[in-house]
Amino acid sequence: MSPRLKTAGQLAGVAVVMASLSFAAVPFYDWFCRVTGFGGTTAEATQAPEKILERTMHIRFDASLEAGMPWHFKPAQRSMTVRIGEVGLAFYEAYNPTDRVIAGTASYNVTPDQAGGYFTKIDCFCFTQQVLQPGERVMMPVTFFVDPEIVNDREAKYLREITLSYTFHTTDLPEEHAATEPQTPAPVAN
Incomplete structure (x- = not known):
């Protein structure tokens, strides 16, 4: 596999992980605030x-x-x-x-x-x-x-x-x- 394709694949993987984390952030933050009283x-x-x-x-x-x-x-x-x-x-x-x-x-x-x-x-x-x-x-x-x-x-x-x-x-x-x-x-x- 060429270095460009490998880098592109890694960047796509990072983008997928970041998008997944952004969807999980709201329920996690809500749970965290309810448990700790934060905010x-x-x-x-x-x-x-x-x-x-x-x-x-x-x-x-x-x-x-x-x-x-x-x-x-x-x-x-x-x-x-x-x-x-x-x-x-x-x-x-x-x-x-x-x-x-x-x-x-x-x-x-x-x-x-x-x-x-x-x-x-x-x-x-x-x-x-x-x-x-x-x-x-x-x-x-x-x-x-x-x-x-x-x-x-x-x-x-x-x-x-x-x-x-x-x-x-x-x-x-x-x-x-x-x-x-x-x-x-x-x-x-x-």
Whole structure:
């Protein structure tokens, strides 16, 4: 085999490996963030911890909408103080002021980033798609706790405040709702 063909074959192999790694990067990064709390990604649990500490944590709530999302969205309360390990319950309010059904999904993060792995959700409206009818207003709960292990973390143990932020994004309507939405007639050609 000529050196040019060998080099071309090696470069093609490198390109295939790089393309394969790029497809694997997104799921790997998502997994890494969920396991470590990196980038403010919160943890999920099915139940609260058994241990509740005397130390408290001030939790702030923030809400925003992606550009073009027509809902109104805000926390029902701006903040609360919970004991570390104690289950907290907060609500966010969403309102669809339009005359059409709109579906949305909430993305979330926690700041500072060191708190992400210790801020744990038991249940959250962000786990599923939300569909609001025209003029509908809903109160959406999030049940959470701050993991007591935060006091053993070299950096996170000094935190006294955590901010939980949500951003709602418009998503496609589920089939059962899309079928009932009025269809815009196609323009008539002259």
